Amino acid sequence: MTVTAPITQDVLTLPRKLPTGGKINIVGLTRDQLHAALIAAGTEERQAKMRVGQVWQWVYHWGLRDFAGMTNLAKDYRAFLAEHFTIELPEVVTRQISADGTRKYLVRIAGGHEVETVYIPEEGRGTLCVSSQVGCTLTCSFCHTGTQKLVRNLTAGEIVGQLMLARDDLGEWPERGAPKDETRLVSNLVLMGMGEPLYNFDNVRDAMKVVMDGEGLTLSRRRITLSTSGVVPEIARTAEEIGCLLAVSFHATTDEVRDRLVPINKRWNIKTLLDALRDYPRLSNSERITFEYVMLRGVNDSDADAKRLVKLIAGIPAKINLIPFNEWPGAPYQRSEPERIAAFADIIYKAGYASPIRTPRGEDIMAACGQLKSATERSRKSRAEIAAEAGL
Numbered sequence: 001m002t003v004t005a006p007i008t009q010d011v012l013t014l015p016r017k018l019p020t021g022g023k024i025n026i027v028g029l030t031r032d033q034l035h036a037a038l039i040a041a042g043t044e045e046r047q048a049k050m051r052v053g054q055v056w057q058w059v060y061h062w063g064l065r066d067f068a069g070m071t072n073l074a075k076d077y078r079a080f081l082a083e084h085f086t087i088e089l090p091e092v093v094t095r096q097i098s099a100d101g102t103r104k105y106l107v108r109i110a111g112g113h114e115v116e117t118v119y120i121p122e123e124g125r126g127t128l129c130v131s132s133q134v135g136c137t138l139t140c141s142f143c144h145t146g147t148q149k150l151v152r153n154l155t156a157g158e159i160v161g162q163l164m165l166a167r168d169d170l171g172e173w174p175e176r177g178a179p180k181d182e183t184r185l186v187s188n189l190v191l192m193g194m195g196e197p198l199y200n201f202d203n204v205r206d207a208m209k210v211v212m213d214g215e216g217l218t219l220s221r222r223r224i225t226l227s228t229s230g231v232v233p234e235i236a237r238t239a240e241e242i243g244c245l246l247a248v249s250f251h252a253t254t255d256e257v258r259d260r261l262v263p264i265n266k267r268w269n270i271k272t273l274l275d276a277l278r279d280y281p282r283l284s285n286s287e288r289i290t291f292e293y294v295m296l297r298g299v300n301d302s303d304a305d306a307k308r309l310v311k312l313i314a315g316i317p318a319k320i321n322l323i324p325f326n327e328w329p330g331a332p333y334q335r336s337e338p339e340r341i342a343a344f345a346d347i348i349y350k351a352g353y354a355s356p357i358r359t360p361r362g363e364d365i366m367a368a369c370g371q372l373k374s375a376t377e378r379s380r381k382s383r384a385e386i387a388a389e390a391g392l
């Protein structure tokens with residue numbers, strides 16, 4: 001019998017407790033939701049649209065956190081806002097800076113749960129990797145996050161908040177009166193942190209609506225990449241309702257191996273996944289799909305794998321991102337040798353696909369792909385325990 005992990009681990013899913021006190025946090029509300037909330041609190045209907053625009057600009061363009069500073073609003077309206085609303089971000093518990101400049105934030109959200117957010121500076125740009133869930137219900141066998149026991153979905157505000165707190169830390173809000181600065185420290189956003197974004201679809205979509213809005217944080221949909229392990233039923237919706245770029249954690253070229261690495265494959269196998277992906281660029285009017293492929297020594301890194309991969313994705317506008325496996329304590333795999341990765345990349349490249357090898361960033365602070373896990377959860381549960389409980 002082959003030992004495989006269950007698709008979904010034995011997790012404790014936590015319902016989200018709404019903050020008490022009755023005030024509504026503005027961060028993460030879409031324009032429509034903010035409009036409705038302002039009216040429900042007593043704003044005159046005919047003024048609501050204008051108020052949304054004004055508040056929106058203060059919060060998302062200027063990064064303001066208190067209503068008193070919203071100087072184009074009447075004093076009593078500012079007081080009214082302060083009475084009913086808050087502008088709140090998750091709290092940064094720790095910030096670590098890697099030797100290569102990568103920053104990792106441990107972020108505390110409502111209920112005391114923690115997620116990690118990673119900022120990766122590059123020449124002329126910078127990418128923020130945000131989390132969508134505390135932990136992950138899936139159990140990809142090479143991923144540290146998948147061993148975490150507690151899981152809850154992040155709210156849209158907690159997702160947007162990760163971008164805002166990174167901008168706080170980087171000092172990236174515009175200064176009033178200063179000439180417009182076009183260089184952006186956070187120029188790209190990837191939903192590649194903790195969690196499976198397509199298992200938290202509505203909150204991720206609403207958060208991206210806020211992030212993409214042209215009068216606020218203004219990240220265009222082409223600068224946002226959502227990575228999924230392959231939640232097939234939500235892929236078309238991602239194209240239609242978000243329209244960002246898509247990355248897929250592919251990682252294997254046979255169902256037998258993919259079942260072991262990405263157990264969700266037992267639910268939606270390679271063929272079903274590829275069928276859904278073929279429609280994506282057309283539906284979202286987007287560019288290529290990124291196929292992420294983690295390089296595991298002796299598991300999925302042969303020449304035969306590379307050749308099969310090229311055949312499988314034929315006809316899909318794609319690039320293949322090779323990710324050297326990042327170790328974590330107790331991980332059951334090793335990184336492929338550099339020569340093996342180069343040979344694998346070469347086969348793909350010769351078949352006509354871009355095949356960049358992702359340089360691991362922030363390894364010294366455990367910030368690299370697949371290494372994220374809430375610090376408080378680190379000791380909780382081993383994969384062996386999960387497997388034992390599942391009777392494997």
Ligand code: SAH
Pocket residue numbers: 136140142143144191192193194195196197227228229248249250292293294323324325326327328369370371
């Ligand atoms: N849950 C989503 C997004 C988060 S993971 C998904 O699975 O796509 C972001 C990427 O890092 C995925 O491609 C994931 O497979 C990869 N990854 C996970 N663990 C890794 C590890 N230990 N080393 C390298 N990449 C890893």
Ligand code: SF4
Pocket residue numbers: 136137138139140143144145146193194195196229249
């Ligand atoms: Fe979850 Fe993605 Fe990690 Fe798989 S790779 S366990 S889907 S976070």
